[in-house]
Each structure stands twice: as C-alpha cells, then as structure tokens.
Amino acid sequence: MPSPRRTIEGRPLGSSGGSSVPGSPAHGAGGGRFEFQSLLSCRAGADPACARLRASDSPVHRRGSFPLASAGPAQAAPALPPEEDRMNLNPSFLGIALRSLLAIDLWLSKKLGVCAGESSAWGSVRPLMKLLEISGHGIPWLLGTLYCMLRSDSWAGREVLMNLLFALLLDLLMVAVIKGLVRRRRPAHNQMDMFFTVSVDKYSFPSGHATRAALVSRFILKHLVLAIPLRVLVVLWAFVLGLSRVMLGRHNVTDVAFGFFLGYMLYSIVDYCWLSPHNVPVLFVLWNHQ
Numbered sequence: 672m673p674s675p676r677r678t679i680e681g682r683p684l685g686s687s688g689g690s691s692v693p694g695s696p697a698h699g700a701g702g703g704r705f706e707f708q709s710l711l712s713c714r715a716g717a718d719p720a721c722a723r724l725r726a727s728d729s730p731v732h733r734r735g736s737f738p739l740a741s742a743g744p745a746q747a748a749p750a751l752p753p754e755e756d757r758m759n760l761n762p763s764f765l766g767i768a769l770r771s772l773l774a775i776d777l778w779l780s781k782k783l784g785v786c787a788g789e790s791s792a793w794g795s796v797r798p799l800m801k802l803l804e805i806s807g808h809g810i811p812w813l814l815g816t817l818y819c820m821l822r823s824d825s826w827a828g829r830e831v832l833m834n835l836l837f838a839l840l841l842d843l844l845m846v847a848v849i850k851g852l853v854r855r856r857r858p859a860h861n862q863m864d865m866f867f868t869v870s871v872d873k874y875s876f877p878s879g880h881a882t883r884a885a886l887v888s889r890f891i892l893k894h895l896v897l898a899i900p901l902r903v904l905v906v907l908w909a910f911v912l913g914l915s916r917v918m919l920g921r922h923n924v925t926d927v928a929f930g931f932f933l934g935y936m937l938y939s940i941v942d943y944c945w946l947s948p949h950n951v952p953v954l955f956v957l958w959n960h961q
C-alpha cells in the first residue's frame with residue numbers, strides 16, 4: 672500500500688514520468704498530486720504543452736528552471752545564456768519600483784499641468800503662475816539680498832544677509848551641477864518662455880525654484896521674527912511656488928519634490944557653515960575698511 676507521502680510526491684524525478692500526459696485521468700487522480708506531477712514533467716521538459724508554460728513563466732522562474740532542466744540525463748539541456756544576459760532577464764525590485772514611480776510621476780505631472788499653455792484647462796491662471804515664478808527666480812533674490820546687505824546699518828543684519836547671499840549662491844551652484852549631471856528634459860508640454868535662464872535650465876531635475884523656495888523660507892523662518900500669520904504665508908508661498916512649477920508644465924512632480932528636499936538640506940549646510948566675524952573675520956574686516 673503506498674504511503675501517503677508517496678501519493679503526494681508521485682513518481683521520483685527521472686522515472687518514466689515523461690510518458691504521463693498532464694491532465695490525463697491517470698495523471699489527474701488526486702488534487703495536489705495532479706499539479707505536482709505537472710510541475711515535475713515540466714521540469715524534465717518532456718511535454719510540449721509545458722514548453723508553453725515555461726515560455727510564459729516569469730524571468731525569475733525561467734532562470735531557475737535552467738539547472739533543473741539539465742537534471743534528467745535523457746533530456747538535452749538548453750544552452751545557458753551568458754551570465755549578463757540572464758541578469759537582464761531578471762529586473763530587480765528596485766528597477767521595477769523606480770520605473771513605476773517614474774510612470775506615476777509622468778502621468779501625474781501631465782494631469783497637473785493645467786496652466787502649461789494659454790489654451791490649457793486653467794490657461795487663464797497662467798499669468799498669475801508666471802508672477803509666482805518671478806517671485807522665486809534667482810535674479811530678484813540675489814539682487815535684493817545684495818542691495819539690502821549693502822544698505823544695512825547693523826552688523827547683525829549684514830551678517831544674516833551675507834549668509835543669505837551665500838545660501839543663494841550655493842543653491843544656484845548645486846542645482847546647476849545636478850541638472851548638468853542628471854540631464855532630465857523638461858516635460859514635453861512645457862513652453863520655454865521663462866524669464867532669464869542659463870544653459871542648464873533646459874533641464875528640469877531638480878527644480879531651482881523649489882530648492883530656493885525651501886531654502887529661503889527655512890532661512891526666513893529661522894532668522895526673522897515674524898507673526899504667526901506671516902510665518903504661515905511664507906510656508907504657503909513655498910508650497911504654492913512648487914506646485915505652480917508643475918501646473919505651468921515646467922517640471923515633473925519628482926523634480927519639485929527633490930527640489931524641496933535639496934533646499935531644506937542646503938539650509939542645514941548653510942547653518943552649519945554660518946559665516947560670522949569669528950570664523951571668517953577677513954570678510955567682515957574688509958567690509959569695515961570700505
């Protein structure tokens with residue numbers, strides 16, 4: 672009498688299992704046994720129907736089936752592809768996750784690009800969005816900071832503004848370097864009608880406006896004494912400026928999200944390297960002699 676274990680496992684691999692047709696009554700007797708023996712036959716490569724099953728198998732399983740296929744001495748083992756080809760058949764989890772994120776990013780950015788042109792769904796709001804764009808542009812921020820720094824009559828004020836200038840320059844440099852390295856094109860629906868751009872600004876990752884918005888708003892919240900409503904307004908400005916980049920079709924959502932992250936981190940660097948008469952006296956001494 673066959674033991675229950677033998678009934679579940681069926682014939683051992685390498686026995687005459689290849690002659691049994693999966694799905695036949697003899698083969699199919701006993702639920703789990705049917706599926707298990709089908710698998711055994713497929714591994715041995717005996718049944719043409721199983722070849723179809725293997726062909727539709729995932730790359731991961733296909734890879735795994737190569738060594739088993741050569742286990743049966745009577746079967747001709749398929750030639751193994753070179754190692755690098757097999758790696759290509761097996762996309763990593765990270766690769767799949769990144770591709771999915773990218774697909775969602777492109778889809779969402781296109782959906783949100785409602786002010787990308789005058790004829791877009793929210794085309795009438797486009798002038799307002801462009802005004803916001805200027806409010807976060809590098810030129811007014813650089814010129815405004817320089818002007819206030821030169822006009823400031825207190826040392827404390829000059830120190831803060833000098834550090835804001837340093838932050839803005841560091842931000843421009845970092846964004847230019849990353850844009851140049853990543854070279855991600857701006858969305859196809861973007862109209863390149865921005866006010867004063869440099870060559871790397873044809874690239875979109877990360878959003879320079881988003882980095883500036885995060886950096887400047889964190890700087891202001893830390894160094895200016897503001898009433899709560901004004902503090903809320905500063906945060907709101909940064910958020911709406913970031914959103915407007917996607918609505919104008921200038922950026923994808925990930926450009927802006929990374930821009931916010933980068934700007935936030937850049938402030939931490941500026942705070943860490945804070946320029947003061949104690950650590951860079953030369954800057955302040957030179958100024959004093961003017």
Ligand SMILES: CC(C)=CCC/C(C)=C/COP(=O)(O)O
Pocket residue numbers: 808809810813843865866867868869872874875877878879880881916921
């Ligand atoms: C050259 C100077 C001083 C500023 C350029 C500012 C600018 C045009 C940045 C691009 O921003 P997005 O990456 O958000 O489009």
